[in-house]
Amino acid sequence: MFNTIEEYLEALRSEMKDADLALVQDALADAREHLSTALAEIRESSPKTKEADALKKVIEEYGTPEETASAYKEVERRTSPALKQTPKSYSFLGAIFGVYADPRTWGALLFMFIAFVTGIIYFTWAVTGLSLSLSLSVFIFGLPLAILFLLSVQGLALLEGRLVEALLGMRMPRRPLFAQRGLKWFERLKVLVSDKHTWFSLLYLILQMPLGVLYFSLMVTLLFLSLGFMVVPVVQWVFHFPTYQINSVGYDLPVWSLLLIQLGGFLLLTLALHLARAIGWLHGRYAKALLVTE
Amino acid sequence: MDTSLATKKFQKEMNAGTSSLVLLSVLSRSKKSMYGYQIAKHLEESGPEIPMMKQGTLYPVLRSLEENGLLESLVEPSVSGPPRRYYKITEDGKLALKDWLGIWKQTKKFVDSNLKG
Numbered sequence: 001m002f003n004t005i006e007e008y009l010e011a012l013r014s015e016m017k018d019a020d021l022a023l024v025q026d027a028l029a030d031a032r033e034h035l036s037t038a039l040a041e042i043r044e045s046s047p048k049t050k051e052a053d054a055l056k057k058v059i060e061e062y063g064t065p066e067e068t069a070s071a072y073k074e075v076e077r078r079t080s081p082a083l084k085q086t087p088k089s090y091s092f093l094g095a096i097f098g099v100y101a102d103p104r105t106w107g108a109l110l111f112m113f114i115a116f117v118t119g120i121i122y123f124t125w126a127v128t129g130l131s132l133s134l135s136l137s138v139f140i141f142g143l144p145l146a147i148l149f150l151l152s153v154q155g156l157a158l159l160e161g162r163l164v165e166a167l168l169g170m171r172m173p174r175r176p177l178f179a180q181r182g183l184k185w186f187e188r189l190k191v192l193v194s195d196k197h198t199w200f201s202l203l204y205l206i207l208q209m210p211l212g213v214l215y216f217s218l219m220v221t222l223l224f225l226s227l228g229f230m231v232v233p234v235v236q237w238v239f240h241f242p243t244y245q246i247n248s249v250g251y252d253l254p255v256w257s258l259l260l261i262q263l264g265g266f267l268l269l270t271l272a273l274h275l276a277r278a279i280g281w282l283h284g285r286y287a288k289a290l291l292v293t294e
Numbered sequence: 295m296d297t298s299l300a301t302k303k304f305q306k307e308m309n310a311g312t313s314s315l316v317l318l319s320v321l322s323r324s325k326k327s328m329y330g331y332q333i334a335k336h337l338e339e340s341g342p343e344i345p346m347m348k349q350g351t352l353y354p355v356l357r358s359l360e361e362n363g364l365l366e367s368l369v370e371p372s373v374s375g376p377p378r379r380y381y382k383i384t385e386d387g388k389l390a391l392k393d394w395l396g397i398w399k400q401t402k403k404f405v406d407s408n409l410k411g
Contacts, residue, residue, distance in 0.1 A: 026357065027353075027354075029376075030330065030350075030353040030354075030357075030379075031350065031353075032376055033329075033330065033331075033375070033376050033377070033378055033379065034330050034331050034334070034349065034350070034353070036375035036376060037329075037330075037331040037372070037375055037378065038331055040375055041331075061334075061338075061348070061349050062348060062349045062350040063348030063349065063350035063351060067348050067350060067351065068348070068350035068351070071348075071350060071351035071353075071354050071355075072353075072354045074310070074354070075354035075355060075357070075358045076354070174357065175379070176369070176377070
């Protein structure tokens with residue numbers, strides 16, 4: 001029925017076409033690992049077995065694409081994603097202030113700070129690797145270098161996916177994409193270059209720096225501005241420090257305005273957290289679109 | 295009603311619970327980390343005449359056990375093919391296995407005593 005492992009994987013993929021893309025990628029990686037290991041074992045233990053018979057036996061033990069697909073869907077249904085969806089609050093106040101209790105808010109906030117650091121690392125790596133691979137491609141040793149670089153891009157994309165799933169709650173691949181076996185250097189490069197997944201991942205890594213800087217500065221500004229508003233009364237009352245100075249004369253704010261300023265700071269903080277959660281949601285979708293293969 | 299379909303469904307539901315228990319127990323007894331194919335082979339050898347669940351269904355279960363922190367895994371390159379994922383039981387996994395064995399014994403007793411009538 002199936003003549004090669006690739007055909008089986010193709011059937012498995014079409015069987016899972018309505019499943020989550022990340023789940024499909026995991027299932028394909030598992031199947032490829034198992035089938036090629038089992039096949040290699042048969043080849044070793046009884047070299048006389050015909051290739052087609054060996055594959056038939058291996059697949060029979062592994063299960064048909066339908067069986068495998070339904071097993072993955074079944075388990076995925078029982079496994080909750082990293083960050084569970086909190087029940088929606090329909091009361092007005094609940095919708096506004098529930099943001100403090102929502103794990104996705106704090107995950108997104110943490111992600112935006114981390115993206116600043118990872119963004120710089122990704123950018124440096126991507127630009128250095130790309131320019132080195134391009135300029136050295138005139139030499140013969142440029143080829144393995146380009147392959148290593150493109151493989152590292154896929155590795156970084158998987159890593160970033162894990163980060164996105166942990167912090168933003170978006171289901172991402174948990175297994176790397178495996179390359180086909182037995183390819184020559186040049187063919188392997190051709191596969192990598194013709195795979196649009198590679199280029200989307202590279203684009204993501206490069207764009208992560210401006211995005212990371214934007215996220216970081218936006219969040220630092222908003223958080224410290226709102227915290228600043230909230231501590232004005234403490235500074236003025238407890239430390240007797242004037243709130244503002246004009247011509248070296250310090251002025252205190254009238255008492256009635258202090259509470260208003262504090263309230264404003266709290267509302268700004270709430271707004272900032274809403275913004276963080278919304279950006280986290282958007283970034284999760286954006287990451288999935290660029291980093292997950294179809 | 296096609297009874298073979300119902301039987302298939304029953305078999306699937308039975309496997310859903312027991313496969314987690316069996317996998318956890320196999321990995322707790324193994325001193326070294328094991329990869330999927332090794333585990334499947336091991337299961338086949340320990341009960342060759344029992345119609346086992348399809349090997350392909352083990353992988354999603356391994357993955358969900360890892361998601362729940364009962365197993366941990368490591369990808370290592372192999373000589374003969376794509377990299378392999380090696381699974382190992384965690385401390386949490388050992389604790390869970392102890393509870394699960396208790397549940398299994400109770401279930402077994404309950405089912406057996408009711409089947410005898």
